[in-house]
Amino acid sequence: MVDSWDLPRISTDYSFRGIDTAFLENEALRIQVLPGKGGDIIEFRDKRTDTDVLWHADHNWQPPSNGSLPAASTASWLDHYPGGWQMNLPIAGFGRKIEGSEYGLHGESALIPWNARVVENSDEAVALELTTELVRYPFECTRQLRLPRGASRLEIAESITNRGGVELEYIWQQHVTLAQPLLGPAARLDIPAERGVTQSESPAFANGRLQPDATFQWPDAPTRSGGRTDLREIPAPESGIHDQCYATDLEAGWYALTNPEIDLGFALSFPVDPFECIWYWQPLGGFHESPYFKRNYNVGLEPTTAYPSGDLPDAQRANGTMDTLGPGETVSASFVAHTFGGHEAVTDVSDTSVDGR
Numbered sequence: 001m002v003d004s005w006d007l008p009r010i011s012t013d014y015s016f017r018g019i020d021t022a023f024l025e026n027e028a029l030r031i032q033v034l035p036g037k038g039g040d041i042i043e044f045r046d047k048r049t050d051t052d053v054l055w056h057a058d059h060n061w062q063p064p065s066n067g068s069l070p071a072a073s074t075a076s077w078l079d080h081y082p083g084g085w086q087m088n089l090p091i092a093g094f095g096r097k098i099e100g101s102e103y104g105l106h107g108e109s110a111l112i113p114w115n116a117r118v119v120e121n122s123d124e125a126v127a128l129e130l131t132t133e134l135v136r137y138p139f140e141c142t143r144q145l146r147l148p149r150g151a152s153r154l155e156i157a158e159s160i161t162n163r164g165g166v167e168l169e170y171i172w173q174q175h176v177t178l179a180q181p182l183l184g185p186a187a188r189l190d191i192p193a194e195r196g197v198t199q200s201e202s203p204a205f206a207n208g209r210l211q212p213d214a215t216f217q218w219p220d221a222p223t224r225s226g227g228r229t230d231l232r233e234i235p236a237p238e239s240g241i242h243d244q245c246y247a248t249d250l251e252a253g254w255y256a257l258t259n260p261e262i263d264l265g266f267a268l269s270f271p272v273d274p275f276e277c278i279w280y281w282q283p284l285g286g287f288h289e290s291p292y293f294k295r296n297y298n299v300g301l302e303p304t305t306a307y308p309s310g311d312l313p314d315a316q317r318a319n320g321t322m323d324t325l326g327p328g329e330t331v332s333a334s335f336v337a338h339t340f341g342g343h344e345a346v347t348d349v350s351d352t353s354v355d356g357r
Contacts, residue, residue, distance in 0.1 A: 038110035055179030093309030138164030207286030
């Protein structure tokens, strides 16, 4: 007997580019996950519009070997970066030295395999639990993805436990990248932030438009030319821009990218404790260095526990955003990712709904 296509379903019986792969699907969404590589989400398909909102890397990324760990440079994470959505631990951003070892870009959690098991498979919902232990840090990590029946939302619950005997600093990030056709000049970005901070001069982006080392009232950012730009607006691919900034002093934990031209939006809700900022990565046709070489037009909208992305850990210690986890302590957080239609702008996002006009 064939199962009803109205019911949610789940399978872990797949492989993608040699990587263990799982699918969660209901009437509204299809989600593709790579337990064999960091638990990456590489497809978030809205079925109503048949649109995958995530960005897919243009370069020839390679599956990491079992147990791959980041080199001290940025290369290893980028060599294995498919785009999509990663959970980064125990750092995000450029590398840093730790006691007895060293990290490159974005730490190690997205480079190692996670164990996967189906923990719910009913008429009401399906859920996949992913677990792993980091290699260079004594962190035990759990990530559960749950897709309810009939809902256009994915519910995510994560936890991190320090199994070591010393207190450790960490940065925890949801590295979400979005692209065309959702992204474009017709789209609008809504973030309930009071303040923004631009990237420092080091490292400076050759094709940046934003004034470095600036603090501003969100979304009205200062430019290098002496003007202002509204960060709710999305530049066109031919703009050739590459920028990074941070939305801080969040009034609530959510963001939404809405494109009324295709009647589609993507929204993510998250707890502002500990995710107190959003990294806004803007490689809008202007990332001229390896491995992109101006091929990518996407944005990264990344709830993160600390900022900025460089000068780890001194800059994060100095601005008070670096968190620590003591021996035996656990920190947990829940997220909800939605697709939606019917809005030109978003005014609020909850765990169950997206409100706007």
